[in-house]
Amino acid sequence: MPLKTDNEEAQSLNLTPMIDILFLLIIFFMVGSKFTEMERSVDLDVPQVSDMGALTAAPEKKVINIFRDGRVMLGTQEVNLEDLKAHLTASQAEYQDLGVLVRGDSDVPFQQVATVLTTVRQAGIAEMAISVRLSNERR
Template identity: 50%
Template sequence: MPLKVQRDDQTAINLTPMIDIVFLLIIFFMVSSHFTNQTSTQERDIAIKVPVVSDAGALTAPPRHRVINIYDDGQVALDEDTVSIPELESKLTDARAQYEQLGVVVRGDGAVQYERVAEVIATCKKVRIQNLNIAVSNQDSVNR
């Protein structure tokens, strides 16, 4: 007696169009909805006096490093502002007070006297900058 073989001819349901429609609806509702600022609504509803602080600084990410350029004529620039050595010391002191792990990159022109570079490095040491880097060029890149 021959065995009856049952074939499972059920077709699989294609869910791709339904997923497309769901994503389109999500995008539509995200674009068309109006988001409100919850904190401002809550601040109006609840009468709380927030304490006032005299020294409230902005929450910003600390800069990775500051750049000190020493030009061939001996001028010193912190980032892009030309400064004297006392001004440099003052600005670095303020920056280090704000960001304890502040890094400094010293970029001296090849023609500048080393005395000027040493003066800038001494200023950084006086301010207690511990992350001090000196920028140099690779010999291969200079010859190209």
């Protein structure tokens, strides 16, 4: 037979940890606002520099597609070798570590791929890659 007790205590919520965190946040923001006030009150004339543009993340690799009919495309724009070299030289001047990915059709003569790679190298691009697809055959 189960024992019944008449002394049932009501459940209570302990708010002490939440109040502690609240006080810590208040202290943090009070101290942080004091530091910004001190920074503004310092009478300092900092040097000026010319605007060199915003610092940006490294751009994606430029993709050059070589089609079997001889067309060369830089991204979605069809270019000849002179335009390709000019565009890559300008892009490389903006970002020194620019990379290029060359994708040639499997029926394109390797001479045409080599010519495009030479043009990329003449533009000053050091990071080059060639895209290939793995075959399903095991040898």
